[in-house]
Amino acid sequence: xxxxxxxxxxxxxxTGVGKSCLLLQFTDKRFQPVHDLTIGVEFGARMIxxxxxxxxxxxxxxxxxxxxxxxxxxxxxxxxxxxxVYDITRRETFNHLTTxxxxxxxxxxxxxxxxxIGNKSxxxxxxxxxxxxxxxxxxxxxxxxxxTSAKTAANVEEAFINTAKExxxxxxxxxxxxxxEANGIKIGPQHSTAGAGGAGGAGAGGAPPGGCC
Amino acid sequence: MLSRFSDVLQSAADVLAPPPSRLEEFQYHWKMVLNxxxxxxxxxxQRVEDTRLPxxxxxxxxxxxxxxxxxxAGADAGAGALGACREAVARRAVPLPDALAALAHADRPxxxxxxxxxxxxxLLRRTRASLHCxxxxxxxRRVLLRAAPPASPTExxxxxxxxxxxxRVRREPSLAALFTAPLPEEEPALRLPPAAPRRSPLWxxxxxxxxxxxxxxxxxxxxxxxxxxxxxxxxxxxxHSADSRVVLRACEALLVLASLPAPEVAHLLASSPxxxxxxxxxxxxxxxxPADLDPADAEALPAxxxxxxxxxxxxxxxxxxQLGAFFGWLDxxxxxxxxxxxxxxAHLARAFRSHFLDAAGEALSARGALLATALxxxxxxxxxxxxxxxxxxxxxxxxxxxxxxxxxLTLVDNCLGADHDLTLETLRFFEVIVEKGNERSMERxxxxxxxSRGYVAPPAERDDSAERDERERxxxxxxxxxRERSRDALQQLQHERRVRERVGxxxxxxxDERAPSPDLHDDINSFLLLLPRAVLSDxxxxxxxxxxADAQRQLQHWLDxxxxxxxxxxxxxxxxxxxxxRAEADRPAPAPFDEGPFLRALxxxxxxxxxxxxxxxxxxxxxxxxxxxxxxxxxxxxxLRPALPAAPATRTLFRALSGVAARLAVAVPRLAQHRRRLHxxxxxxxxxxxxxxxxxxxxLLETLIVLEEFxxxxxxxxxxxxQHERQQR
Numbered sequence: 033x034x035x036x037x038x039x040x041x042x043x044x045x046x047t048g049v050g051k052s053c054l055l056l057q058f059t060d061k062r063f064q065p066v067h068d069l070t071i072g073v074e075f076g077a078r079m080i081x082x083x084x085x086x087x088x089x090x091x092x093x094x095x096x097x098x099x100x101x102x103x104x105x106x107x108x109x110x111x112x113x114x115x116x117v118y119d120i121t122r123r124e125t126f127n128h129l130t131t132x133x134x135x136x137x138x139x140x141x142x143x144x145x146x147x148x149i150g151n152k153s154x155x156x157x158x159x160x161x162x163x164x165x166x167x168x169x170x171x172x173x174x175x176x177x178x179x180t181s182a183k184t185a186a187n188v189e190e191a192f193i194n195t196a197k198e199x200x201x202x203x204x205x206x207x208x209x210x211x212x213e214a215n216g217i218k219i220g221p222q223h224s225t226a227g228a229g230g231a232g233g234a235g236a237g238g239a240p241p242g243g244c245c
Numbered sequence: 246m247l248s249r250f251s252d253v254l255q256s257a258a259d260v261l262a263p264p265p266s267r268l269e270e271f272q273y274h275w276k277m278v279l280n281x282x283x284x285x286x287x288x289x290x291q292r293v294e295d296t297r298l299p300x301x302x303x304x305x306x307x308x309x310x311x312x313x314x315x316x317x318a319g320a321d322a323g324a325g326a327l328g329a330c331r332e333a334v335a336r337r338a339v340p341l342p343d344a345l346a347a348l349a350h351a352d353r354p355x356x357x358x359x360x361x362x363x364x365x366x367x368l369l370r371r372t373r374a375s376l377h378c379x380x381x382x383x384x385x386r387r388v389l390l391r392a393a394p395p396a397s398p399t400e401x402x403x404x405x406x407x408x409x410x411x412x413r414v415r416r417e418p419s420l421a422a423l424f425t426a427p428l429p430e431e432e433p434a435l436r437l438p439p440a441a442p443r444r445s446p447l448w449x450x451x452x453x454x455x456x457x458x459x460x461x462x463x464x465x466x467x468x469x470x471x472x473x474x475x476x477x478x479x480x481x482x483x484x485h486s487a488d489s490r491v492v493l494r495a496c497e498a499l500l501v502l503a504s505l506p507a508p509e510v511a512h513l514l515a516s517s518p519x520x521x522x523x524x525x526x527x528x529x530x531x532x533x534x535p536a537d538l539d540p541a542d543a544e545a546l547p548a549x550x551x552x553x554x555x556x557x558x559x560x561x562x563x564x565x566x567q568l569g570a571f572f573g574w575l576d577x578x579x580x581x582x583x584x585x586x587x588x589x590x591a592h593l594a595r596a597f598r599s600h601f602l603d604a605a606g607e608a609l610s611a612r613g614a615l616l617a618t619a620l621x622x623x624x625x626x627x628x629x630x631x632x633x634x635x636x637x638x639x640x641x642x643x644x645x646x647x648x649x650x651x652x653x654l655t656l657v658d659n660c661l662g663a664d665h666d667l668t669l670e671t672l673r674f675f676e677v678i679v680e681k682g683n684e685r686s687m688e689r690x691x692x693x694x695x696x697s698r699g700y701v702a703p704p705a706e707r708d709d710s711a712e713r714d715e716r717e718r719x720x721x722x723x724x725x726x727x728r729e730r731s732r733d734a735l736q737q738l739q740h741e742r743r744v745r746e747r748v749g750x751x752x753x754x755x756x757d758e759r760a761p762s763p764d765l766h767d768d769i770n771s772f773l774l775l776l777p778r779a780v781l782s783d784x785x786x787x788x789x790x791x792x793x794a795d796a797q798r799q800l801q802h803w804l805d806x807x808x809x810x811x812x813x814x815x816x817x818x819x820x821x822x823x824x825x826x827r828a829e830a831d832r833p834a835p836a837p838f839d840e841g842p843f844l845r846a847l848x849x850x851x852x853x854x855x856x857x858x859x860x861x862x863x864x865x866x867x868x869x870x871x872x873x874x875x876x877x878x879x880x881x882x883x884x885l886r887p888a889l890p891a892a893p894a895t896r897t898l899f900r901a902l903s904g905v906a907a908r909l910a911v912a913v914p915r916l917a918q919h920r921r922r923l924h925x926x927x928x929x930x931x932x933x934x935x936x937x938x939x940x941x942x943x944x945l946l947e948t949l950i951v952l953e954e955f956x957x958x959x960x961x962x963x964x965x966x967x968q969h970e971r972q973q974r
């Protein structure tokens with residue numbers, strides 16, 4: 033399927049906060065309660081539309097466990113966006129955010145857009161982290177914030193799409209070098225032989241629609 | 246059909262009777278599995294997906310998961326107690342793992358192997374089933390020992406299982422010992438349930454280990470066989486798979502294992518061919534890059550080993566896929582080296598040299614030398630793991646006498662050869678070699694050569710006035726012409742005076758009671774006045790301040806990089822720097838100076854600048870500037886002190902550049918409209934906008950501009966280095 037841009041995301045955060053469930057909800061619109069421990073990376077992809085442009089999100093779901101950090105670190109590079117997830121019913125997952133943020137900033141490119149996600153908002157009765165705390169943390173570290181529920185799908189679309197919007201704006205502002213794939217953004221084979229579909233047109237991708245200065 | 250009917254009956258019975266306990270349900274599904282094989286017809290063509298087998302086995306797994314989740318929720322209640330289902334597995338009353346291992350081996354009905362492997366992986370990922378218990382790890386060992394041949398249709402499931410298993414070992418390092426061979430005491434053979442039918446896959450389980458290990462290499466000796474890691478073997482086979490998802494999983498699994506802090510595991514991995522295997526993959530990827538590829542294509546590629554999803558279609562541009570694969574493997578080596586246990590990192594670095602560098606280096610003297618040079622240069626630039634950078638640098642300079650190290654001689658030959666493209670790529674490689682060189686490689690390439698200070702003229706032969714006259718004479722060539730037009734001559738004098746004043750001002754700014762040495766004044770002037778004003782494109786020297794700022798920044802970078810190097814503490818250097826060139830009169834005459842193959846090649850190229858294209862000359866000055874910025878007193882003196890009398894017949898940078906300046910001073914004014922064309926060439930070359938003006942340019946004018954700018958840069962470096970030395974004292 034042809035797209036104007038491809039954005040790479042990673043999902044990070046402690047084990048068991050619902051990273052894989054968020055991905056599944058976003059890509060397949062379903063919830064699977066089975067806790068299948070992620071060790072290596074898992075991939076998901078979906079098309080969205082921003083500003084009338086088709087954008088392909090390629091999402092990399094990573095392992096939360098400390099033991100597998102050696103793998104997770106490898107995936108930071110080349111991501112344009114990150115969803116940093118904690119579990120509102122487990123205080124310690126919120127407490128570890130600083131470590132995650134340091135890790136992400138150290139290993140990723142400096143323009144990476146980070147969205148802070150407080151997941152499991154459906155479990156209001158077991159809440160341990162107040163929404164205001166999440167907001168304050170996000171403000172302090174310059175992140176976008178949202179509470180989601182992978183189970184009820186509340187705000188899941190918004191989380192992924194708002195991150196994409198932010199990246200898209202940065203492209204318009206010329207902050208991202210879109211010609212370097214290492215930044216996690218790829219220009220699609222758009223404008224070439226419209227309707228050809230399938231594996232995408234010839235290698236010659238035209239100029240980006242927004243242009244850069 | 247019948248079994249489905251029995252399920253329906255079962256659900257009907259549930260309505261009437263109280264629901265069965267979890268254990269009863271667990272046992273029920275197990276019985277259905279046994280029944281299935283009891284009635285199994287060997288000649289059946291039915292696939293496993295068309296049977297009830299997946300249903301029953303998945304249910305059993307789910308019951309284990311539920312039981313564990315329940316126990317975790319009420320953790321305080323029965324802490325430590327095994328759930329009933331788990332216990333049935335642990336006591337082998339319901340030998341689920343054995344059954345899965347047997348199915349994986351027998352693959353009956355067709356597709357059972359994939360199912361069994363996936364379920365074993367799920368068991369490891371979803372439950373905390375203790376691997377310490379023999380009924381769990383025994384069957385897993387058998388699966389490992391009985392790995393399928395390469396490219397089997399179940400490779401993906403095998404790879405997932407291996408990753409899950411490595412993940413378990415990573416979290417519980419003590420498990421590693423359970424997955425080595427030979428195991429001190431083998432687990433008892435599977436005790437079959439009494440009702441087991443005679444010809445089922447479960448029955449076919451061979452006595453473990455002994456027979457299968459034979460299949461491995463056939464030279465097994467029962468007692469003195471070295472311990473080996475069972476996990477490593479199938480994993481390394483997967484690294485060679487044609488399926489990129491399998492390769493990815495194998496890479497992840499190896500990374501997980503290698504990052505274990507346990508030295509025993511690092512040792513086991515080091516004694517397996519893991520590192521060699523990774524280096525071989527790198528070499529294969531290196532060789533697969535098509536020879537006609539433009540090396541510049543390497544720049545915009547994503548660099549990570551894990552930067553593309555495994556199922557993504559490969560880029561169509563020719564060669565990009567192979568290039569991406571090469572840098573992907575390089576990044577994997579680098580990542581592995583940074584993340585792994587130090588003992589393993591050292592081993593990996595050795596394998597990197599013996600299995601990759603040595604073979605890749607051969608390509609430097611073959612027909613594909615251009616691409617090989619470009620790839621190796623980018624390879625060194627991208628490497629980040631200190632062990633690999635060190636090994637690379639050591640490899641470049643070899644062990645015996647440097648003059649006999651074939652690799653370096655090949656590089657020098659390539660650099661001095663007639664192919665400008667190859668010269669350019671080799672110079673780029675040299676720049677990285679200098680930039681990332683370690684203490685030993687820099688010592689062997691450059692520093693050991695100049696430390697003797699053999700380039701200084703012995704006092705007896707020294708004739709300062711002759712040296713000065715030499716410099717005067719160089720300027721004189723143009724003077725002779727300029728006298729014809731007195732206005733130009735006057736301007737040259739004014740120009741010299743202004744340059745001297747500016748240098749004087751610069752030096753006066755140093756807040757130091759001691760007067761700046763007159764030699765520094767001379768040194769800077771020598772560079773700034775090397776070209777006569779008549780041929781300068783920028784007589785005002787507008788960018789000089791910028792050069793000083795750049796030099797300061799780069800010197801600081803060097804100071805940080807080399808802080809731990811032994812030569813930085815060498816006190817002899819401080820003496821060497823005593824700017825007064827008459828101070829070392831009593832030193833014994835050193836042996837004839839030999840700058841070594843590396844410096845010789847660079848200085849030879851410098852002397853031949855007018856014969857080389859602009860891009861080569863520009864790159865050459867970049868390498869030389871980098872060397873001149875090294876905070877090493879003797880090197881600095883050798884490259885940056887024209888005022889110091891040099892021994893006769895000794896190549897120095899200043900002598901080489903003076904020769905070039907003299908040729909240009911004669912040749913350039915002979916070009917028609919040289920001033921106007923020079924001005925235009927300058928605009929073309931230094932403009933920020935690459936498309937500004939691409940009218941053809943004269944190579945001599947280009948050379949002149951490179952030299953003019955290089956002189957400013959050298960003067961700036963000399964000044965900054967001097968400043969630094971004074972701060973040190």
